[in-house]
Every structure is written in C-alpha cells, then in structure tokens.
C-alpha cells in the first residue's frame with residue numbers, strides 16, 4: 001500500500017485505513033462472509049441489442065470501500081470536472097482547449113452547447129457524403145495514421161470483420177518503417193484504392209512520410225487523378241493545403257477532440273467506408289448510451305465511475321504498478337494496444353494540474369488475448385511476486401462457427417479469474433511435500449470481468465466509452481490533466497536531430513552513446 005501524502009495526488013486517510021483493514025482479509029474470506037458478494041459488487045448496463053455485466057467482486061473491495069471511493073471522488077472534484085467537460089469548458093488547461101469528444105456525439109436533446117452539437121451534425125453529414133460519393137470501383141481502403149489516428153479505427157475494423165461483411169477491404173499502415181506501408185499496399189491496384197490520411201495535427205512525420213509514399217505509388221499506378229484517391233481527416237486543413245499532397249477531399253475535426261479520444265469522430269472514416277455509415281452510427285449509439293449513463297446514473301450504479309475508481313484504488317491506494325487487459329475474444333485482440341494509448345498517454349504524468357509532483361499516476365497497461373495469454377504470461381500472474389490486477393473482457397454469444405468452442409473460451413476466462421482470486425493452498429494441492437510449494441498458488445489476485453451478452457457494434461462502442469470515462473475518472477482522482485501529452489514531444493525533437501546526424505550533420509553536443517550509434521548505423525548503411 002502507498003504512503004499517505006498531501007496534495008492533489010494524495011490518498012485520503014480514511015481510504016488508506018480502509019485499504020489497510022481490507023488487506024488483512026483475503027478474497028476467499030470476503031466471499032465466505034458475504035454470500036451475496038457477487039451480486040452486491042456487480043453492475044449491469046442495457047445497451048439496446050445486448051447487455052453488459054461488470055463484476056467487480058473479485059477486486060479487493062467491499063461495499064464500504066465503494067462508498068468511500070465515491071466520497072473521495074466528490075472531494076477530489078470528479079463530478080465538477082465532468083460538468084465542466086460536458087459544458088465545453090477549457091479543462092485541458094496546458095493546451096487551452098475544451099474536451100469535446102462526448103459533446104460531439106451527444107444526442108440533439110443533450111445538455112452539450114448548441115455550437116458543439118451543430119459541429120457534430122456537420123461532421124456526421126460530411127462522413128455520410130464522403131461515403132456516399134465513394135465510387136463502387138474503389139474496393140480497398142488504406143488508413144494512414146498513427147496513435148489515435150490508427151488504433152481506434154484499427155480496433156473497430158478488426159472487431160467488425162467478425163460481425164459484418166465489409167463493403168471494402170480495409171488495411172492500416174501506421175509505422176514509418178517502410179515495411180508497414182509496403183505490406184498494406186501489397187497486391188493492391190492503385191486505381192481501386194483510396195487512402196485516408198488521418199492526422200489531427202497534419203504534422204506527424206510518420207503519417208506524412210507514408211502519405212507521400214502513397215501519393216508516389218498512386219502516381220506510378222496509372223491513376224489519372226491521384227486526388228480522387230486521397231482523403232485527409234484533420235483539424236488543420238490549412239496544413240493539408242500546404243503539404244503539397246494531392247488530396248481531393250478534407251474532412252475536419254475540432255482541435256478539442258484529443259487524438260486518443262477521437263474514435264467516434266471523422267478519424268473513423270475508414271470504418272464507415274469499409275463497413276458502412278450505419279454500422280459506425282451503431283458504434284456511436286453504444287458510446288452515447290454509456291455517455292448518458294455516466295452523466296446521469298447515481299454514483300454507486302455508475303459503471304464507468306466505479307470502474308475508474310477501482311483502477312485508481314488498485315494503483316494509487318494498493319500500489320499495484322500494472323494492469324493486464326485480457327480480452328477472451330479474437331475480435332477484441334487489439335483492445336490492449338488501444339487501451340495502452342488511451343490510458344497511459346492520458347494519465348502517465350509526473351505532475352498534477354498545478355504542476356506539483358505526483359506520487360503516482362497511470363499504471364502500466366499491457367495484455368493480450370485469451371486463451372493465448374494463458375500460455376504466455378499467466379504463469380507470472382498466478383505465481384509471480386508482483387500482484388497484477390486483471391481486466392477480463394468476454395461475450396457469451398459466439399462470433400465464430402462453434403458455440404461449444406466459444407463456451408470453452410468463456411469457461412477459461414471465468415476459471416482464470418477464479419484461480420487468480422482464490423488460488424490453491426499447499427494442503428489442497430496435496431501429494432509430494434516439495435512439489436506442494438511449487439504447485440500452490442497464492443490467490444488474492446484481483447480482477448474485474450466485463451461480460452457482454454453478445455459482441456455487437458453497440459457493445460464495442462459501449463466498451464470504448466466505458467474505458468474513456470474510466471480514464472477520465474482515474475485522471476481526475478490523480479489530480480492530473482488527462483488530455484495533454486507533452487512527454488511525447490522531446491523524442492520527436494531528438495529524432496529530427498538524430499536524423500540530421502544520420503544524414504551527415506552530426507550534433508556536436510550529443511552524448512557518446514548517441515553519437516556512436518549514429519556512426520555505426522552510417523557505417524553499416526554505407527559500407528565502403
């Protein structure tokens with residue numbers, strides 16, 4: 001458990017002592033004393049075409065801890081911050097920006113300012129028109145973008161392919177590693193391919209490099225007008241014009257939608273082009289249902305609020321440094337990567353909103369799809385010396401062609417949460433005395449299970465919105481700004497200097513390791 005400190009990132013004393021008393025009680029004991037524990041600590045959401053059960057009961061909490069966490073949220077101003085965000089106040093102070101991803105997908109009768117709702121309608125129209133105008137001869141979409149301009153649409157498309165038949169095949173290239181684009185365009189005909197260049201800033205070097213190469217590929221592919229094959233999505237249309245790229249159509253998004261929160265915006269144009277506007281609207285419906293629930297549900301019934309508070313409890317109060325996200329669904333295999341950016345880029349900060357040092361912020365988010373993960377890193381989760389809270393995500397209905405095998409998949413997910421929580425003692429293992437120590441597993445390893453009745457576009461939207469709001473809650477509890485990302489800037493600046501060194505203009509002030517790596521790379525690149 002972490003030390004109690006004062007300031008924005010501090011843990012209220014009553015929560016720290018509650019954690020202390022809970023830490024002397026195992027999950028086995030917590031379940032034994034309360035036969036209704038699962039019911040008491042689970043919440044459900046109805047999402048139109050599916051339902052979601054969120055089971056927090058295998059976390060090291062009890063009903064009193066949840067109440068205390070909600071109280072702490074009140075003290076830390078989480079609810080005020082939410083009201084400000086919805087009203088379009090500039091809560092991203094370091095960039096002097098409002099945070100409008102929720103407002104931009106709200107319904108026409110919602111409380112979001114009318115200017116934001118008008119902007120949302122305009123953007124929706126723009127997406128519809130772009131999809132409607134796309135000739136049937138275009139059979140392939142290649143999304144060029146990185147970070148939030150890649151991970152959200154890529155997750156959606158990767159999930160949707162097991163639910164719907166795509167209208168157009170979609171591929172993604174994000175890395176400046178030329179292999180990425182080479183693979184994305186392999187076997188494609190330029191005349192039937194459209195590129196969606198997604199870059200909120202239209203200044204990201206990886207995306208611009210790929211867009212330039214895509215334009216060259218189009219030009220060498222007997223395309224009469226390359227502009228008919230490149231669409232840009234950005235908040236900086238002037239930069240598109242200045243880039244010299246042959247872009248025929250530009251879709252805009254407001255600066256107030258952060259890259260990692262942009263999945264419900266025009267950044268997902270590739271999703272609409274490949275699976276249709278209606279499917280994209282279903283995803284946004286699922287998000288909106290969770291938005292409305294987050295804004296209006298009572299705190300103790302509020303799924304994203306409780307979810308964020310439990311994550312904060314694990315990292316800030318109990319001191320767990322990482323969280324493993326394990327979707328038991330091939331269709332959600334990209335979820336850990338998506339959540340890494342959403343959560344770590346939002347909350348991986350060293351200072352609070354006022355610039356004072358924080359004792360703790362984002363956990364490391366990692367993971368992989370089950371059951372594969374069981375045969376890779378679960379050994380450490382069960383018997384390693386660190387406690388890693390787990391986030392299990394599954395769905396009861398199969399998206400494949402064997403219900404029986406899907407049941408086996410779900411059985412494994414539930415069994416893993418059971419094994420982690422309750423373990424097995426040496427006495428229970430029995431047998432050889434030496435082997436017993438090796439075979440016993442300590443248990444008491446916390447997890448949350450998110451079980452959907454079935455995975456639909458709405459369910460995916462709801463899942464993403466739940467994590468967006470959970471991230472917001474965690475950030476507000478840490479007392480930090482979840483909407484800037486200054487930490488990634490230094491690396492970008494240094495990459496430009498190193499690139500200059502590789503091209504023959506060395507930085508005389510560079511450290512010896514950097515200089516020698518550049519020199520070695522130059523020798524291997526240009527052997528005499």
Ligand code: F6P
Pocket residue numbers: 146147148149198199200201202203204207259260345485488
């Ligand atoms: O990695 C930093 C970052 O700015 C992310 O926040 C963003 O999602 C990504 O780069 C891509 O940015 P852009 O959409 O402006 O190209």
